[in-house]
Amino acid sequence: MQVFKAFIKTAFKSFPSIMLYFIIFTSLALLMAYAYTDTTSSSFKSVELQIGIVDKDHSAASAALSEYLDSMHELISLENQKEVLLDRLFYRDVEYILVIPEGFEDNLLSGKDTNLFETVQIPGIYSSAFVDQQINSYLKTVKLYLSGGYSLEDALSHSTDTFLDTANNVQIVNFNEDTQHSASLVGIFSFYQFIPYVLASMILCGLTPILTTFWQKDLAKRISCSSTSLISRNLQLALGSVTYAFFNWGLFILTSRIFYGAEVFSEKGLLCILNSLMLLPLSVALSLIISSFSPSWNATNMINNILSLGMSFICGVFIPQSQLGENVLAVAKFLPFYWYIKNNDLISGSSDELFTYTAYWQNIGVQLLFIGALFAIALVASKMRLARQEA
Amino acid sequence: MSTPVIKIENLVKRYSDLVAIDHFNLEIKDGEIFGLLGPNGSGKTTTINCILSLLSFDKGTIEVFGKKMHPDSYDLKRQIGIVMQNVAVFDTLTVYENIDYFCGLYIKDKNLRKQYVEEAIAFVELDQFRKFYPKKLSGGLLRRLNIACGIAHKPKLIILDEPTVAVDPQSRNKILEGIVELNRQGATIIYTSHYMEEVEQICTRIAIMDSGKNIACGTADELKQMIKKSEKITIEISSISDEHMKNLLSLPHVYDVDYSNGQLNVSCSGGRHNLIHVLEYLQQQDLSFGRVYSELPTLNDVFLEVTGKELRD
Structure with a gap:
């Protein structure tokens, strides 16, 4: 050896x-x-954004949408002036601005799909897309209730309840137990x-x-x-x-x-x-x-x-x-x-x-x-x- | 008649178009110190590598202790000690560990190996350096370590390939004395060198190699007798006429006279008292001269006469 x-x-x-x-x-x-x-990850906390809102419609539907968003994010009511809106975004006082146009409720009731609302966003921020998706989901649900014969009041109320339930009951489920x-x-x-x-x-x-x-x-x-x-x-x-x-x-x-x-x-x-x-x-x-x-x-x-x-x-x-x-x-x-x-x-x-x-x-x-x-x-x-x- | 230790017949080794060994024949007898003398590139190391089966060859046969040598002839390898031209030791092992390592490649018995390693260390006088790493040794000590690694297992045949290259005179003498001692202890030695003085000093028989050929073989005296020149007389003289040179050439046994740089060179072939004859002539002619040298032929003269070039070319 x-x-x-x-x-x-x-x-x-x-x-x-x-x-x-x-x-x-x-x-x-x-x-x-x-x-x-x-x-x-063992816990979940949803992202809370500061959302600026300009409600030009002042309808029940716009109020319900505001209430729904307020339950998840911090809502700040803004004046409808372009310069003010842009300043607030520029200084990051808000991260997303939702403009609810006049006739929003009517358009919703008539089943219109596009241009129901307007948004002003900071480019390249993924959370904006997240809010877009929340609003679209909410409105789709309202329309679903309306098409099912519910009154506007009931449709708005059920939709808000449904989404608030979902948001409050998030459980982390891992499909791979291993x-x-x-x-x-x-x-x-x-x-x-x-x-x-x-x-x-x-x-x-x-x-x-x-x-x-x-x-x-x-x-x-x-x-x-x-x-x-x-x-x-x-x-x-x-x-x-x-x-x-x-x-x-x-x-x-x-x-x-x-x-x-x-x-x-x-x-x-x-x-x-x-x-x-x-x-x-x-x-x-x-x-x-x-x-x-x-x-x-x-x-x-x-x-x-x-x-x-x-x-x-x-x-x-x-x-x-x-x-x-x-x-x-x-x-x-x-x-x-x-x-x-x-x-x-x-x-x-x-x-x-x-x-x-x-x-x-x-x-x-x-x-x-x-x-x-x-x-x-x-x-x-x-x-x-x-x-x-x-x- | 005893079996030769090494017998080489018609050995040919080619590297592409280059013929490194050209129909080389050799026979080395038991107990000899055999010198392979030749300039660098003459094929000495290639011959050794062929003997050891480190190189394959194109033609011929090699027998060691009467048996054909193959890469797996481990029984034959057991009886051979090799001291390579380049020092081949581990830098990471001490002097003792290196000798023990190489000895252990041949000797499995632990106690016997220990005894052999101690004897090898004593033989090359490296006792006080046994814990030194090779990098701490001088060139001469490193060569002695290389020798110890090659001879520790007490082989019957020891091949030393230029073991004194780049060694100081003191270490060189120790190495040469050691080789003679190994031979006295019974080992047959093959000694390759391009230093003719060394070969002449220790070898009992010499083969002169050039361009892969065995151009002359015999004892140093036999080789010298092969050539015309038996004595070279050199005389310092300020000037000499062509007529005197002609007269010197006509003296008995003188076959060449030449004058250059204030030195008169007279070459003689055979005969006795050549120097006296030359000096008598100079005195008779009233030619004054300085120092006088008389040299017997060297192996370099043999090489020069046989090949037409100096051994150290």
Whole structure:
């Protein structure tokens, strides 16, 4: 086991710098995970806007509409002067102005659909659309009652009651029961969301220089002259790489156990752990490919940053996949981190998809395909290295 | 007749259009210190790489201890120690750890390995540096570490590929003494170098290589006897006429006379007392002269005569 022992000794020499990586990035990951834990929605409060109203109709219908809006927003009665209206909007005294024109009630009774009211809005404010939608819904309901033979008074009264009931009885219903998680489980999901970058960085930065050393032309030639067989040497190198990768992975499992308790080993936690296990062969394969080109320490760091940081940004490690553009996601699908994050989202319930074991194993399968492909590339790169060294 | 340690027949190695080894033949006997002498690029290292199966070759056969050498001939490799031209050690391991590592590639028994490593450290006199990392060692000490890594497992055949390149004279002498000692302890040595003095100093037999060919082989004396020149006389003299030079050329055993930069060079082939004859002539002609040197032929002269170029070209 000489090769293995030398591998471990060499790995041990880079231990301080790797630990620095671990401490800095794990602290960041924990911090981010902590921040995410507080964002779970468990209550509802509707948005309350300041709405300016100009009632030119002074009818029962306009009064009912005002009453309805007043129940949800702060209503401010305004003079019908264009300059005043624009000033109030400009200084943000109001965020939305509703102008109820003369004949509003008549138009409503006659079943007119368009131009029932006018609005003045601040451009680009989404809450304006929200008020538009509330007014339209209300008026549609009134018209529905009217068409059903109700008197205007009854139609207005029923509509107001219906909407006030709805607004006061909002309940948050999550259709995916699996997404109701404890704080520590939410922390676990967030923690495992961030580890691809750190774990890949640690493995790439630690393993690549070791493999580069063993494959350095003169040393490789010298070792080839020995009576230890090629198979034995390669097996020992493989064992060293696996041990190194598992050691790094173990550090993360241990950290998550320390910070999130036994829940790490709950069903969801174990699914996250198993998913993160895919990062090991993936990083080892990448390391094998990089080291085949015998890069310098600086080049190794540069390649590591491009790969791990680039993949992390594109695939949703730092920014949730739901907030990434379609084009970015289309590219990300060709990268293994995408499927890791997709699976993590699936387990945590933050995915559009409902959690099923089939979907989970499919994502694991895709990651395994990537791993297989990367090992095949590593094999080709290794052959190229040998050919270069013999030339 | 005992089996040769190494037998190479008709070895040919090509790199595309370049013929690196050209129908090379060689036989090395047990107990020899065999020198492979040749300028840089003459094919010495390529030959060594072929012997060790580090390189495939296009034609010919190589036998080591009577068996054909293959990349997986691990029983043969067990008996070979190699000291590469470029120092091949781990920067991340100490002197002791490096020697232990390379020794461990051959010796599985822990206790025996420990003993061998200690002996190797003592042999190359690196005891006080055992905990040093290679980057802290001077060039000479690094070369000695390289040698220790190659010989720690006590091989029967030791191949040293230019082990004294870029080494100070003190370390060079230690290395050469060490090689002779290893041979005394029973190891057959193959020593490649482009330093003819070293090869002449320690090797019992020498093969001179050029352009991948074995152009001459034998002991240093045998090689020198192969050439015409047996003595070169150099005399500092302010001027000499063509007539005197003609007269000198007619002296017995003198075959070349040449004058340049105030030095008269007289080349003799065979014969004895050539120097006395030349000096007698100069005195008789009342020609005053300064310092006088007489040199026996070197391997460089052999190389020069056989190839038409200097060994150090």
